[in-house]
Amino acid sequence: MSEDMPRDAILRGDCVEVMRSLPDGQVDCIFADPPYNLQLRGELRRPDESVVDGVDDAWDKFDDYATYDHFTRAWLSEARRLLHKDGTIWVIGSYHNVFRLGAILQDLGFWILNDIIWRKANPMPNFRGRRFTNAHETLIWAAREPQSKYRFNYQAMKTLNDDVQMRSDWYLPLCTGNERLRNRHGLKLHPTQKPESLLYRVLLASTRTGDTVLDPFCGSGTTPAMAKRMGRRYLAIERHPDYIAAAQERIDRETPLAEEQLAVTPARRETPRIPFGSFVERGVLPAGTELFDRARRVCATVAPDGSVVSGSQRGSIHKLGALLTNAPSCNGWTFWHFEREGALVPIDVLRTEPDPLREAG
Amino acid sequence: MSEDMPRDAILRGDCVEVMRSLPDGQVDCIFADPPYNLQLRGELRRPDESVVDGVDDAWDKFDDYATYDHFTRAWLSEARRLLHKDGTIWVIGSYHNVFRLGAILQDLGFWILNDIIWRKANPMPNFRGRRFTNAHETLIWAAREPQSKYRFNYQAMKTLNDDVQMRSDWYLPLCTGNERLRNRHGLKLHPTQKPESLLYRVLLASTRTGDTVLDPFCGSGTTPAMAKRMGRRYLAIERHPDYIAAAQERIDRETPLAEEQLAVTPARRETPRIPFGSFVERGVLPAGTELFDRARRVCATVAPDGSVVSGSQRGSIHKLGALLTNAPSCNGWTFWHFEREGALVPIDVLRTEPDPLREAG
């Protein structure tokens, strides 16, 4: 371990300049959460007229894609120089920037190992109903070069995942509540603080105790805090003194776990939820199928979007069932039946029959 | 609809050349599943499928990416020209190529709307245990330009997903079993046949019946087959005669759903607009009727012309609601309530109740 490489410190300054002052090949793993270049335009309000506190910081603004690419190439080039030949890098982004990150990683000679989807348990909805809910972010995990003998703690990941291989899609909540750092006014300190559970999994998967982890965009300090907790060395770079102060306090509050405490605990399983529409789009109950109540008093037709239609009335299986029976509510799964081999079968049986979608975790 | 644009056909040839022969702006939606061809180890193929000879360690990876980028720019440029100004494109890929696809889409002026994660219900495990199970593919959904008034069937997607907004992560099975096309030896005909459920959701979300859908990489023909089944027009391009023959047979087996079976939950914007004044003039809510907000905090009186009055303030149901709550805007239909059998009912219910005037028509 060379003496000219600082460790367990937050270095203040522009990440490219600071990295230029550091020696080659001393870093085992990098986690980078660079600006996303969101290009937000106006103000956005929720249906209740409250205003969304969006990211409007100067550090997220770039003139155009070329400027963003130039910045990205600069810091990724230095990052690659600092990385040990067997080291890996994690980069997180959204559709605004992640395609540029990935292409430049490849151009610079990194070797992509996985793209990992962080599926957010509680994303912000799409308030205007103009797109799909943007419910995930993407992490790219790449080795310094194709020949890298990179570290992947396969068994730890499998154990963490109830003894089945960890997949490339991770279901984790946002950083909210007490975990979120706040200023003295109770407002969030940093607009994009990452959850500790995300960094926990990243570091558990791709580093060993004693490894050196670099975060060029330290922000609120989730990476160094989790590195310290998990017995890793860290090095973080940050420009803003306020973030540095808050991150340092946060790191100081951390106590490294004892070796035996680092043993993995299985993740909580997500309960599967099967929408009626999934049986329609997969052709199990195609559009046009007729449904009946148990006594064949009422009848409805399945529509392509999973709604059901009876005369001029349309709604979900639950809503239409309630409407047709003048009931305040109705469990459509047990109310509606379809014909199978001449008999009426409640549609609820579809949820209990063997079906790959039941593993929906 | 211009005469020089073929429809409901598979055109044989190189997709860039064939697209060059087609007119501008006649396509409503494109679905593209381009080849990856980024194998940097082992046998190397160019995008035109020819094998690169002399593959060894001296091969310059950058040249390979450059070749792929050149090919990608060529077909995406033509695709953009064929697209109607309000049209959208779907492109699917994995981490090998999707970052290049996304960056080039942005460079060409497309406007990304969502990146969608197809989470595979039954992915192939990672046999060597050296990475996370690669359990997803990424679709990019983009409008031709930022100004496009693109189609998104929000209500249909919400209905399909049990009345909650459809998220950007979709859980769907791979194409297997009877759905998978096989040759006479029982081997799969095409290596990357996409499941029908995926195209079903794509087309249901972003097209209307009668729209024209283009697939520049037709392959086994999932796109045209689903387009036909769903009452959309299609145009597909494919270079291999074997795939064309199999896809055409597959399309011929499809029967379009009847028009009434294709209807989905309509967006509010597309239902006939009913002015508030019509309820006043028909005596449903006669002038003088009192309206309240849900909590009875504010009160207004209906005027003969369909405006509402509160103290010295008068305006449309929307304008007055906004005024009285100091909000920038207000949906008067859901804000205002009237008394019916002692309870407060939103005036919006009037728009959903059967209308005696229209029933009489």
Next chain:
DNA sequence: TTGGTGCCTGAATCTTGCT
């Protein structure tokens, strides 16, 4: 203590159509 209710908030590229 516990359970129910209500409020707040999260990396957001978030309207359409008529005059």
Next chain:
DNA sequence: CAGCAAGATTCAGGCACCA
């Protein structure tokens, strides 16, 4: 094309507060 008005639009989780 600008200006203006109509009107469409939210999910999950954490936490405070109260009964």
